[in-house]
Amino acid sequence: MAGRLQMYGLAHCSTCQKAQAELQAAGWQVEFRDVSKAPLDGDEWQRMIADFGEKLVNRASLTWRGMSDEERAGTPLQMLSAKPSLMKRPAIVQGDQRLLGWTANVKRALGVAA
Numbered sequence: 001m002a003g004r005l006q007m008y009g010l011a012h013c014s015t016c017q018k019a020q021a022e023l024q025a026a027g028w029q030v031e032f033r034d035v036s037k038a039p040l041d042g043d044e045w046q047r048m049i050a051d052f053g054e055k056l057v058n059r060a061s062l063t064w065r066g067m068s069d070e071e072r073a074g075t076p077l078q079m080l081s082a083k084p085s086l087m088k089r090p091a092i093v094q095g096d097q098r099l100l101g102w103t104a105n106v107k108r109a110l111g112v113a114a
Contacts, residue, residue: 002027002111005094008035008048008087016090019102026112035084042081048091049076051098056080058088 005023009016011034023030033040040048049056057076058064063086064072071079079086092099092106099106104114 002029003094004029004031005092005110006031006033008033008040008091008093009089010034010036010085013089015102019090019092022107022112023110026110028110035087039084040080042077045077045080048087049080051093052088052091052100055100056088056091058086061086061088 005028007016007020007023007030009019009032011017011032016032020030020032054076057079063083067079067083067086071082074082088100090100090102092110094110097109099109107114
């Protein structure tokens with residue numbers, strides 16, 4: 001089932017590193033984009049928000065906890081554009097599939113041992 005997919009996240013994120021290693025071991029070609037080093041532009045964020053919805057904003061993250069109430073009141077586009085590390089990771093795009101996080105369900109959807 002392996003093929004090619006795009007993964008968005010942070011290079012220093014241990015979950016992203018684990019996901020990338022497990023996907024490659026399962027035969028996937030992973031095109032990884034570190035959203036802090038290669039920021040998404042407004043249109044790219046809008047597509048990601050359209051694909052993943054509000055779940056793209058990780059409200060359990062250290063970044064979220066460090067934000068002011070004023071910052072938290074922004075739209076997902078405003079928050080993610082200002083603080084890319086706020087993104088739930090990894091975000092995976094493979095064909096018509098849009099997968100968020102590295103859970104057993106995401107692994108199953110990509111044919112990776114859970």
